[in-house]
Amino acid sequence: MRQLMTKWxxxxxxxxxxxxxxxxxxxxxxxxxxxxxxxxxxxxxxxxALYAGSDPQALRDTITYVWIQQMFFRMMFSNDGELTNLxxxxxxxxxxxxxxxxxxxxxxxxxxxRLVGAGMRMxxxxxxxxxxxxxxxxxxxDSPVALLQFVLSVGxxxxxxxxxxxxxxxxxxKTLDRRGISAILxxxxxxxxxxxxxxxxxxxxxxxxxxxxxxxxxxxxxxxxYQHAAALPEWALNVGVQIAWILILRAIxxxxxxxQLNNMIVxxx
Amino acid sequence: MAFIEAKGLSKVYVRYNAPRTGGISRLWxxxxxxxxxxxxANFTIDRGExxxxxxxxxxxxxxxxxxxxxxxxxxxxxxxxxxxxxxENRREHVRRLGAVFGQRTQLWWDVxxxxxxxxxxxxxxxxxxxxxxxxxxxxxxxxxxxxLNAPLRQLSLGQRMRAELCGSLLxxxxxxxxxxxxxxxxxxxxxKLRAFLREENERGGTTILLTTHxxxxxxxxxxxxxxLGHGRLLYDGALDALLxxxxxxxxxxxxxxxxxxxxxxxxxxxxxxxxxxxxxxxEPATLPTSTLLPxxxxxxxxxxxxLKEQNVDELIARMYREMKL
Numbered sequence: 001m002r003q004l005m006t007k008w009x010x011x012x013x014x015x016x017x018x019x020x021x022x023x024x025x026x027x028x029x030x031x032x033x034x035x036x037x038x039x040x041x042x043x044x045x046x047x048x049a050l051y052a053g054s055d056p057q058a059l060r061d062t063i064t065y066v067w068i069q070q071m072f073f074r075m076m077f078s079n080d081g082e083l084t085n086l087x088x089x090x091x092x093x094x095x096x097x098x099x100x101x102x103x104x105x106x107x108x109x110x111x112x113x114r115l116v117g118a119g120m121r122m123x124x125x126x127x128x129x130x131x132x133x134x135x136x137x138x139x140x141x142d143s144p145v146a147l148l149q150f151v152l153s154v155g156x157x158x159x160x161x162x163x164x165x166x167x168x169x170x171x172x173x174k175t176l177d178r179r180g181i182s183a184i185l186x187x188x189x190x191x192x193x194x195x196x197x198x199x200x201x202x203x204x205x206x207x208x209x210x211x212x213x214x215x216x217x218x219x220x221x222x223x224x225x226y227q228h229a230a231a232l233p234e235w236a237l238n239v240g241v242q243i244a245w246i247l248i249l250r251a252i253x254x255x256x257x258x259x260q261l262n263n264m265i266v267x268x269x
Numbered sequence: 270m271a272f273i274e275a276k277g278l279s280k281v282y283v284r285y286n287a288p289r290t291g292g293i294s295r296l297w298x299x300x301x302x303x304x305x306x307x308x309x310a311n312f313t314i315d316r317g318e319x320x321x322x323x324x325x326x327x328x329x330x331x332x333x334x335x336x337x338x339x340x341x342x343x344x345x346x347x348x349x350x351x352x353x354x355x356x357e358n359r360r361e362h363v364r365r366l367g368a369v370f371g372q373r374t375q376l377w378w379d380v381x382x383x384x385x386x387x388x389x390x391x392x393x394x395x396x397x398x399x400x401x402x403x404x405x406x407x408x409x410x411x412x413x414x415x416x417l418n419a420p421l422r423q424l425s426l427g428q429r430m431r432a433e434l435c436g437s438l439l440x441x442x443x444x445x446x447x448x449x450x451x452x453x454x455x456x457x458x459x460x461k462l463r464a465f466l467r468e469e470n471e472r473g474g475t476t477i478l479l480t481t482h483x484x485x486x487x488x489x490x491x492x493x494x495x496x497l498g499h500g501r502l503l504y505d506g507a508l509d510a511l512l513x514x515x516x517x518x519x520x521x522x523x524x525x526x527x528x529x530x531x532x533x534x535x536x537x538x539x540x541x542x543x544x545x546x547x548x549x550x551x552e553p554a555t556l557p558t559s560t561l562l563p564x565x566x567x568x569x570x571x572x573x574x575x576l577k578e579q580n581v582d583e584l585i586a587r588m589y590r591e592m593k594l
Binding site (some may be wrong): 006010013014017021082087093094095096097099158199264265 | 338366374
């Protein structure tokens with residue numbers, strides 16, 4: 001146990017420091033808050049017009065979906081400038097003089113930044129809800145169990161995202177330019193994570209495919225639990241899919257990092 | 270067994286260039302170029318030594334340091350540091366060493382340097398009390414007190430270098446690599462840094478390998494130097510002996526009251542005039558200063574006299590020229 005603590009201590013510390021650092025960026029959080037509320041309202045007005053005269057419950061669900069997506073926007077889309085700079089400048093090679101697992105170190109750092117960044121935008125956005133007319137507000141979770149399932153699932157979602165980010169970082173190490181891969185990935189992410197159109201609104205025939213692809217594990221899976229408390233077998237399946245993707249992305253990410261760091265070592269950064 | 274032992278250590282970089290000729294074929298053609306950065310280097314360094322590594326730009330100094338820290342894999346030869354091969358057990362190896370690369374940063378850019386030091390404590394698994402004591406000592410010696418809470422990006426170059434040095438010494442490494450540590454520092458900071466390094470070496474027993482372009486660093490710190498040029502180790506030995514070998518010309522500037530008969534001097538050395546003064550250029554190897562001096566005094570009533578050795582930079586430049594670097 002004690003050995004395990006010592007082993008994990010540097011990674012927990014970098015998580016904590018990154019989280020603390022994120023709390024310093026209050027102006028950015030305020031800016032994010034304003035943007036996300038604006039986008040949330042735009043989408044909601046759009047869906048209100050679209051659903052006019054049809055199923056009111058479907059509209060309520062869509063509004064809730066949109067709000068949760070906006071609240072966690074920072075968790076979904078952000079990048080760690082420090083690592084990008086280190087990669088571009090070649091400084092990342094010099095990090096190798098530290099006796100740490102580089103991949104684990106940067107993933108933990110990323111988790112800290114994303115969680116706190118999202119939290120700093122989400123909490124004020126919950127307060128903003130109180131200022132809105134009832135029909136535009138986020139709905140309460142299906143049940144306390146649903147809320148619990150949601151929170152746990154968001155935790156898995158952030159891990160999934162950070163493992164995905166580490167893959168992008170590895171590609172970045174190869175190409176030394178983040179722009180290309182970011183452009184492709186941002187569009188894919190926006191679409192397949194449900195940020196532009198809720199994944200629940202994709203055609204029925206595609207639902208199975210859409211639900212179990214990796215981008216849906218970031219947040220869509222969690223929102224579904226928020227809106228509909230799952231019975232044990234279904235819950236186990238959903239969480240199982242999230243964990244499976246984390247493990248798959250992690251294996252790919254680690255292999256790519258090992259290869260890139262090794263190349264760096266051979267080539268000399 | 271020596272602390273550091275390198276045998277036939279070599280490193281060849283491979284670079285791909287666009288071909289010099291051809292138009293559209295440049296799209297898919299590329300030229301492979303091999304750049305030997307270090308060729309067949311053999312040396313040993315004992316525990317507690319302070320060794321300087323000098324050479325012109327591109328001589329292979331940084332490559333040598335990177336090989337010894339384990340962040341580069343050589344293309345040939347072997348090397349052990351304290352019985353371990355750096356690039357094979359890298360994580361185990363780097364746990365015991367510290368490194369400062371003058372133009373790179375290893376602390377975290379955006380967080381207060383105190384937090385970086387905290388993170389280093391956990392990275393090296395240091396015990397709280399020991400870490401605190403060591404940190405206090407380093408903060409004191411490197412005068413970091415005033416800006417422990419400032420993020421690295423807000424520090425001046427000199428402050429940053431001191432912070433980096435503190436970060437590389439917190440875990441009391443047996444071996445310290447410094448790649449141009451005084452680059453860009455002002456005179457006062459340089460003097461302080463040198464005093465600190467000497468102390469760390471003498472009292473702490475830390476083995477230090479230092480690369481620099483600053484000859485004053487060399488004179489102040491290193492008794493042993495290794496000279497690299499074109500990736501080859503050209504000299505390895507005492508700094509004094511190296512200086513003596515190339516320090517072949519002295520100048521003596523002398524001014525006389527009234528007239529002076531310099532005919533004897535003209536016969537022995539090369540004499541030029543600079544206003545009132547005579548400038549005598551001679552080679553101490555053939556004409557010892559002790560032989561020349563009585564002749565100078567005999568020639569007239571000396572008002573003033575200054576003896577100048579060769580400037581170290583000029584001397585090294587001459588050495589590089591003679592070694593065809």
